[in-house]
Amino acid sequence: MSRIHVSHTDIANWAVNKVNLPKDKAAEYREQAKRLREKVQAYISEHPDFTLRKMLLSGSLAKGTALRSLNDIDIACYISGADAPQDIPKLLDYLAERLRKAFPNFSPEQVKPQTYSVTVSFKGSGLDVDIVPVLYYEDPDWYGKLVSQQDGSFLETCIPRHLEFIRKRKSRNEVHFAQVIRLLKYWVRNQKIENESFKFKSFMVELILSKLSDDGLDFSDYPEAMQHFYTYIAKSNLKEMIVFGDYYSVLNATGHNEPVKIIDPVNSNNNASKLYTIQQAQIITDAALEAGDAIDAALSATTKEKTIYYWRKVFGSSFNI
Template sequence: MGRQHVDHGDIVRFAQDKVNLPKDKADEYRAQARRLRERLESYLDEHPDFTLKKMLLSGSLAKGTALRSLNDIDVGCYISGADAPSDIKALLDYLAERLRKAFPNFSPDQVKPQTYSVTVSFRGSGLDVDVVPILYDGDPQWYGNLVSQDDGSFLKTSIPLHLEFTRKRKTAQETHFAQVARLVKFWARNMKREKEDFRFKSFMIEMILSHLCDQGLDFSDYPEALQHFFTYLARSNMREKIVFTDCYAASAVGSFSEPVQIIDPVNEKNNVSRLYTAAQADAIVDAALDAGDAIDSALAAPTKQETVYYWQKVFGPSFQV
C-alpha cells in the first residue's frame, strides 16, 4: 500500500534535495583540496628535502559519500624524516610550521593545530581542511602511521588502499552503494540530533554496508536496501565480527576483546569500533529496530499522510513528498 505513496523514486528525490552534497559544491571542495595539494607538490619540486611528502584527499568527499551538511574536508599529509616528532602535540606543531612555510601567503591564523589535526581555513569559501599527519617511511603502498581522530593514537593505514576498497564496492553497485551510504549516514545524523549521546560514526556505517555488499545485497531499491541494513544491525546485535580480505587473509586477524568488532580493511590489527561500549552498541540496535519498524509501517500504510509520517521517523521532518 505505502509503496504507491512513497517509493524508490521519492527516496531518490529526497536524497537529491536534502541529503546529498550537490555536485557543484563537491567539485568546488575537491578543487580547493586539489589546489592545496598542487601548491604543496610545486613547493616539494623546489625543496626535495622538505619533510612533507604528499597530501591526499580522504574521508567522505574522496569516497563520494559526503552529506549536504559537509563543512570541512579531510586530507592526509604524509611526513617523512628522522626529525619528525612522535609526540602528538609536537608533531602537529611541526606540521603546522611546515604548512606555513609551504603556503607563505596564508596568514598564521589560517593554519591552526587542533587536537589531532591541523586546520587550514580558506577565507573565500569558509571551508576548513583538516590536515591529519601520517608518519611515512617510504612504503610503496603508502602505508604510514596516522594520528587517529578517535583518540590520538598512531594507526597503521594507507589512504590509497582505503579509497580503492570503497571504489571496488561503488563499482560493484554503481550509484547505489554511495547513495545508500549517504541515506544511512543522514539517518544517523538525525539520531544524533534527537539523542545527544547517540554514536555511530560514518566509517563504521560504510564498513557494514561494504560487508552487506560483499554478501550480495542488492542496493538498487532504496527502501529495501535500508530495511536490510537495519535488519542486519538488529539480527547481528552489533556483535558480529566483520572482516575483509582485500589486503590480508582472514586468518591474519587476531582476537579482540571489545563488544563491537569491525576490522579495518587495510590493517588487520585495528578494530575501527574499539571505543564503542556495549551500551552504545545496544543504542544503535534499538535505533535500528525503530527505523526498521517505521519502514515496515511506511510500506504498509494506507494513506500518503501516514506513509510520510513513518518515513519521517527515519529521516526526520525534512522528509516530504
C-alpha cells in the same frame, strides 16, 4: 511492499535534493583541495628534503559519500616519521609550521593546530580544510600511522587502499551503493541530533554496507537496502566480527576482544570500531530496530500523511516529498 505513497523514486529524488552534497559543490571543494596539494607538491620539488611528503584527499569527499551538511574537507598529510615528533601537540605544531612554509600567501592564523588535526581556513568562500597527519616510513603502498580523530592514537592504515576498497564496491553497484551510504549517514546524523549518546562513525556504516554488498545485497531499492542494514544490526547486535579478504587473509584477524569488531580492510590488527562499548552498540541496535519498524510501518501505511510520518522517524522532521 506498498510503495504508493512514498516510493523508492521519491526517496531517491529527495536524497539528490536534500541529502547529497551537490555535484558542483563537490567539484569546487575537490578543486580547493587540489590547489593545496599542488602547492605542497611545488614546495617539495624546490625543497627535496622537506619532511611533508604528500597530501591526499581522504574522507567522504574522496570516497564520494559526502552529505550536503559537509563542513570540512579532509586531507591526509604524509610526514616523514623518522624526524617528526610523536607527541600529538608537538606533531601538530610541527605540521602547522611546515604548512605555513608551503602556503606563504596564507597568514599564520589561517593555519591552526586543533586537537588532532590542523585546519587551514580560507578567507571568503570555501570550506575549512582539515589536515590530518600520517607518519610515513617510506612504505611503497602508502601505509602509515594515521592520527585518530577520535582519541589521537596512531592507527596503522592505508588511505589509498581505503579509497580503492570503497571504489570497488561502488563500481559493483553504481550510484546505489554510495546513495545508500549517504541515506544511512543522514539517518545517523538525525539520530545524533535526537540522542547525544548516539555515536556511529561513517567508516563503520560504510564497512557494514560493504559486507552486505559482498554478501550479494543489491542496493537498487533504497527502502529495502536500508531495511537490510537495520535487520543486519538488529540480528547481529554488532557482536559479529566483520572482516574483509581484499588485502589480507581473514584468518589473520584474530585477537580482537573489543565488543564491536569491524576490522580495517587494509590492516587486520586495526579494529575500526575499537572505541565502541557494549552500551553504545546497544544504542545503535535499538535505533536500528526502531528505524526498521518505522520503514515497515511506512511501507504499509494507508495514507500519504501516515507514510511521511513514519519516514520522518527515520530521517527526521525535515523529510518531505
